Amino acid sequence: MIEPGAVWTEFGHNIDQQARRRELDALMPEDVGQxxxxxxxxxxxxxxxxxxxxxxxxxxx
Known part of the structure; x- marks a missing residue:
C-alpha cells in the first residue's frame, strides 16, 4: 500500500500554484516514484x- 501525502499534479490548474507550493511544499510525482x-x-x-x-x-x- 502506498500512502502519499499532498502531491502536485495537473489537477487544480486554476489555483495559484506558486502560493500553494510555498505554503505546503507538496511532494513531486518523482518523490513518490522514488x-x-x-x-x-x-x-x-x-x-x-x-x-x-x-x-x-x-x-x-
Missing part, C-alpha cells in the same frame, strides 16, 4: 508492505 523504486529494489526476502510519504510541512494526513 519510494516505489526503493520498495521494488529490495531483495526477494524483504517485504515492504506499506509506504507512507508526506511533505515535511504537512501536519495532517
Amino acid at each position: 519510494a516505489l523504486v526503493y520498495a521494488f529494489a529490495q531483495p526477494a526476502r524483504v517485504l515492504v508492505e506499506e509506504i507512507l510519504v508526506r511533505p515535511v510541512k504537512q501536519i495532517v494526513p
Whole structure:
C-alpha cells in the first residue's frame, strides 16, 4: 500500500500554484516514484508492505 501525502499534479490548474507550493511544499510525482523504486529494489526476502510519504510541512494526513 502506498500512502502519499499532498502531491502536485495537473489537477487544480486554476489555483495559484506558486502560493500553494510555498505554503505546503507538496511532494513531486518523482518523490513518490522514488519510494516505489526503493520498495521494488529490495531483495526477494524483504517485504515492504506499506509506504507512507508526506511533505515535511504537512501536519495532517
